[in-house]
Amino acid sequence: MVPGLTPSLPATFWQAALRGIRSRCPRCGEAPLFRKWLKPLDACPHCGVDWSPQRADDFPAYIAIIVTGHLMAPLIIALSKDFDLGPAGMFAILVPLALVMMLGLLQPSKGAVIAAQWWYGLHGFSKERLPENEGTKAGSDQV
Ligand SMILES: [Zn+2]
Numbered sequence: 001m002v003p004g005l006t007p008s009l010p011a012t013f014w015q016a017a018l019r020g021i022r023s024r025c026p027r028c029g030e031a032p033l034f035r036k037w038l039k040p041l042d043a044c045p046h047c048g049v050d051w052s053p054q055r056a057d058d059f060p061a062y063i064a065i066i067v068t069g070h071l072m073a074p075l076i077i078a079l080s081k082d083f084d085l086g087p088a089g090m091f092a093i094l095v096p097l098a099l100v101m102m103l104g105l106l107q108p109s110k111g112a113v114i115a116a117q118w119w120y121g122l123h124g125f126s127k128e129r130l131p132e133n134e135g136t137k138a139g140s141d142q143v
Pocket of ligand 1: 025026028029031044045047048
């Protein structure tokens with residue numbers, strides 16, 4: 001491997017996705033992915049990958065809705081069974097909590113979607129992978 005050429009490419013899809021969830025560049029992990037809350041940078045200032053091909057569209061919102069719904073459902077059931085809250089009490093607890101969760105999940109979801117598009121080479125991204133068998137070749141030769 002040429003030093004400095006591809007040292008920080010993610011080894012797996014999950015590593016790239018985790019970088020995106022943390023709002024870091026999925027390719028290098030060294031620079032921020034977003035210039036505003038949901039607005040990605042045009043290109044990574046560290047590794048130079050062009051983010052303009054990304055097409056996350058509404059998918060991050062769907063992810064945020066699904067996750068929020070699945071986390072809220074047990075809470076709604078617990079609140080309705082274990083506490084004597086009226087509709088106003090339930091509304092006062094659940095609506096702000098759902099809003100905070102939804103808004104808090106949007107950027108990580110979008111980062112993960114962009115990371116997935118980059119990893120799989122969708123929408124004009126080019127697939128980049130670490131050289132195969134780089135750390136494991138010596139071990140596989142011994143078998
Ligand atoms: Zn980068």
